[in-house]
Amino acid sequence: DIQMTQSPSSLSASVGDRVTLTCRASQGIRNDLGWYQQKPGKAPKRLIYAASSLQSGVPSRFSGSGSGTEFTLTISSLQPEDFATYYCLQHNSYPWTFGQGTKVEIK
């Protein structure tokens, strides 16, 4: 199975900060990776597909990059509604696997 490792596990940041989340795959997955945002008590929401393509309706402050084994999700200017947990998901091979999540908290 491909292991997805996210870092950091959590971070504290202020509104307006630029934050970068990282996801590393245990083997190359091309760009077969998506990012999802989850708020407490809610289902995850799609943000990025194919590592760097922004989902329709997602604010442009979100961006993704990377290929192979290292990927990043950047929020250019953190907004109050962005405080949530973020997960990466690889769909290069079965079983699909999620990272353990990065929780973004208010400083």
Next chain:
Amino acid sequence: QVQLVQSGAEVQKPGTSVKVSCKASGYTFTGYYMHWVRQAPGQGLEWMGWINPNSGGTNYAQKFQGRVTMTRDTSITTAYMDLSSLRSDDTAMYYCARVRLYSGTYYFDYWGQGTLITVSS
């Protein structure tokens, strides 16, 4: 509009089975694979497998092989996930999620609201 509406929360005893339903509406049910993902309390997301509503074909994570069965009823546009031999560590929120194939890649575009399954004696 696309909607996935799941069945309600359940409490089950260890060793028994549970069947969760996911009623789809607003799109052609047989046109999109349905996946199941679970999340234990305070934990991350775990992929369980998928069903092709058109053919009934399935693909399960090895971890759940022999315990999970995914089925569908196209006449009522509903997918089901049956998990047997329940253990306490199966306590989790279970989600159905539609997968879209777009430009050669996949992503979960719609999710059900989740079904909380509690396994307790």
